[in-house]
Amino acid sequence: MTQASDLDPEVRERLVRRFRRFADEEAPAVGSPLYARLAAGASRHPDVLAVLAEAPERQQRPTTLFAAVHDVLLRDPQHPLAAHYPRLAGDREPSSDPVDDLRDLVREHHDELRRLAGTRGTQTNEVLRAVGVAPAIAQVAAEVGRPVALLEVGPSAGLLLRLDRYGYRYVDLDGRAVGESPAGGLRLTSEVRHGDVPPVHLLPPPIVDRVGLDLAPLDVTDEDDVRWLRACVWPEHTGRAERLDAALAAARDDPPPLVTGDMVDDLAATADRLDPDAHLVVLHGVSLMYLPAGRRERFRQRLAELARRRPLDVVAFEDHRIEPYGELFPADLAGDDAMHGIVARSSYRAGEVTHTLLGRAHMHGRWVGWA
Template sequence: MPRPTAGTAGTTGKDRKLAQTYRRFAEVDAAKISPLYERIALALSESDDALGAIETLPARKRHPALVLAALHNLALTGHAQPLATAYTAAAAASRHTTPPGPAPTSAPTDASAPSDASARTDAIARTDATAPARADALGQADAVVRADAAANAAIGTLVGMTEAVVDVVARRKVRANVAGNHAVLYPAVAEVARRVGASSVGLIDVGCSAGFNLNVDRVGITYGNGQSLGDPSSPVQSSAAVVGDLPLPMQAMPEVVARIGVDLEPIDTTDADEARWLRACLPPDQPERIARLERELELAAMAPPFLMQDEAVEVLPDALARVPVDALPVAITTWALSDLVLESRLRFLQRLDEAATERPIAWVSVEGVGVAPAIPTFGDRHASGHSIIGLAVFNHSTLHAEAVGRCWLRGQMLAWLTES
């Protein structure tokens, strides 16, 4: 079977290090999510021409995920049509394959094969039963061929359009995991509003990225224990497994009267270029993730958030002030505080406290163990592999902070650990 063009043996030490980076990405990172990107990253690691093109990028812009996203962006914009065609073919082929199973058993063909009609019918039936396996084997082979063709097209695009790739990576960063964390946030926001007695809330998503968290009230959510929340007719439907004996709180989300995103580099999803970049950050052979993103974009377009570009600690007072006075401001952080040093995290807490002189201020946090200041940890160790769901209410210089649950896999599994 043909393989993408590989490099020669005469690579430099620097090239070898870059090649190792791309091979490791293929074997460790891409292998978990995208067979297509696994193949392309491996091909790039084996091509001297591709490695030479990557070497022209700024050192901090050579990460495989960013280069692959830049190539995908060129395909989506129509500037790299051969690559776009190869990606479409590879993605289509991957959708029609399943993991290989046991080798099919052939019907007897030697001189001892049954000669009576009934036995011949049975033999034909056994032969026909192998047809799906043979078809799937052919599909697997076709998927590999298509992936190799896409890898060759990626190398050709990278080498032939190096300046265009440089232009993309110079002004972009990878936007991974931008989907809303609705399954975790919905019960937490609704519960903190119930505790305060709020009939409306203003959501402030700190580290908002694309701001999809701000549509948490407009999605439908099903949980593995049979519970459901939100709008079953929403274009965005989320799900999560639930562990433990306690049910999730079932309060409906109060009216959301403000949607405010705070980020150093917020993404305006109403901008066609920004929305396309989000698509480019997903591998072409991940149809479920792509479809989820399209639905999130559709929902966001119906009620675009107000975006504030600045350091969270600096702009937080202004963001809180934008929430109408008769609504409860709810700051949301989902794996955002780990980007801040401890001093900044404590300052973030102080900002919330300072804003609570005239009305309550709430904070819903989903952060690694010990990352969110003042939120208890159930005694869990740091870097335990899960996150703590925390609720905090600031009111007239008093703070009530509680850990209400744990979650894993960025909210795909959660345990509610307090009585509502």
């Protein structure tokens, strides 16, 4: 077991830097005072940082540690640290210093935390992104006049692949409905900002075939996978956690089809599994940023190669700064709002590709606006 005392000085320094930055910038931007506090505390305690010492470099991140900690707490909700988590606290009063509780938890569960940090990557599945993705796919289907075969790359547990089974409600800033689709099993609500109401009359999109391609797909019927998904949701994001639970419950009886593979290397073979008579839509939601820059270019080449065999559209829901969208739509960026995403469409036809900005959205789908 790696002890704090034999933490490599270089690794330790890198971890301290990452935890301080997370405490000062990332946790406040995404809205977790608890994680900001725990990260600041962890940066001062090598015994806590040591949990990550043997994880692959890309997983040596505060979010990995906190997901592992949350996973352990979901199994041991009586632990004093759990009293700081709104969904686990019950009527307990939290202690005055969560960092002390975190250090105790690390001492008690060191091996388990290290195992989780070393084997799992942080993987969320935000079903509310469907408020931007579903109308985009519906618009493609309406324009091509054919039903859709949907291939999601980086689907995690595949909850977005079921977007035609959800109901959609768009509200104005006062909470009044400005657009509603027929009720689905799960009703998703989003506030319309920065633009128009998405084309709700086209919802739900006609999807006749679907598949997800992920390096590490999560199985909605597997207890450990489901707990990990829940553990990756930040503690103050209680609405997200409730929505995730509802979407998982709905998916359990009809799990989305997922295959294990790489979105670059296995794109074409996965597309070949889908109904050839339907129009192919490739969806990526907050998964492109996991590809190194060179691989993103390669991904676009693979899309172009695939499009020579069958026309296709890409629907993207990504961070507004990510390549190529940052360069394609620079005039549409809204400052440096960390939670500002874009909904874009790239149509691949006969050797040509046309990129269109369809809308913008909060990265978790809390608000949306059509261009």
